[in-house]
Amino acid sequence: MTLLHVDDLAKSFGQVVTARSVSFQVAAGEALGIVGPNGAGKSTLLNLVTGTLPADAGTIRFDGTDVTRMPAARRTTLGIGRTFQVPRPFEGLTVFENVLVGSTFGAGSRRKEAAAQAWEALETASLAHLANTRAGSLRLLDRKRLELARALATQPRLLLLDEIAGGLTEHELPALIETISAIRDSGTGVVWIEHIVHALLQVVDRLMCLAQGDVVATGDPREVMASDAVAAVYLGSPDLEGE
Structure with missing residues (x-):
């Protein structure tokens, strides 16, 4: 069952485009990972889904209900929960x-x-x-x-995680990964933004890469990370697997 359906979502701040025709779906009990360089529009995307920011265009449907113009508090009571990068x-x-x-x-x-x-x-x-x-x-x-x-x-029936593993040591990661996996297995949909890609790959069913507000690639996590398009996005950056 499709829980979240995002279609042609767009958001700009002046000349800076943070989301350009972004479309994706998340099913109940499915985990979607999102990667991309700093400034790719990842956190903005979560803000659009939760209603913290209004979308310029596109639609957001949650469990069949159009929530695109719905206040953030109402989306929370419907079942959209989130964490923030900085607690x-x-x-x-x-x-x-x-x-x-x-x-x-x-x-x-x-x-x-x-x-x-x-x-x-x-x-x-x-x-x-x-x-x-x-x-x-x-x-x-x-x-x-x-x-x-x-x-x-x-x-929440849909849980949005914004770099929840950021700042943790390698020793601390396994317990957090186990917790998030259990949440997904309970039937909750998960959207997880993370720079620590090896943590994501242990949990997510699909992976989406964003760059400058565009969807660069989406699909099987390891295939996405191995794609030429994603390699081009990170050209000159440290190997993500080592972060």
């Missing part, structure tokens, strides 16, 4: 309280249900043992997990 928790609140904000205001759940959803999200993100810890004291890995838990607390 910004409410540092004075506990980890549990941070996640409770997501289930209460993102999912719109009542008090008892919201608390249960928040706890479930913490367990999925492997953060329940830090539930009573002040968020401002967390190390980077746990801040990333908190960002994930807050998104999961909104009860």
Whole structure:
């Protein structure tokens, strides 16, 4: 079942084009990876899907409903959740309280249900043992997990991840990869932007490469990474597999 259907999406900031006729689909239980150099339009694309930015043209349909002009908060309650590149928790609140904000205001759940959803999200993100810890004291890995838990607390059917592995060590990556794989296997659609491509390749079913707002290639992850078009995009850049 197609969960997200993006068709001919376009966005520009003056003369800078960040999305040019971008089209793709994501099914329930499918993971789509997105790669591309800095400035390719990857984060802008997530902002368009979530409603943080308005599209100049094109359509976004979620589970058959046209959400192109729908406010961001409404898209969240429908089931579109996301994380951000830089975690910004409410540092004075506990980890549990941070996640409770997501289930209460993102999912719109009542008090008892919201608390249960928040706890479930913490367990999925492997953060329940830090539930009573002040968020401002967390190390980077746990801040990333908190960002994930807050998104999961909104009860998403589609989860958008923006460089959630960025800054983590090779030792820290396997547990995060396992968590994201489990989320996908539960039936949640996943769109994951990431520069650490070897992490993506362990999870995603398809890969899309963006450059200057254009879709350069899409398809089987390893075939996309081996394509001449994608190699040309990264010409002169460090080997992605080593990032």
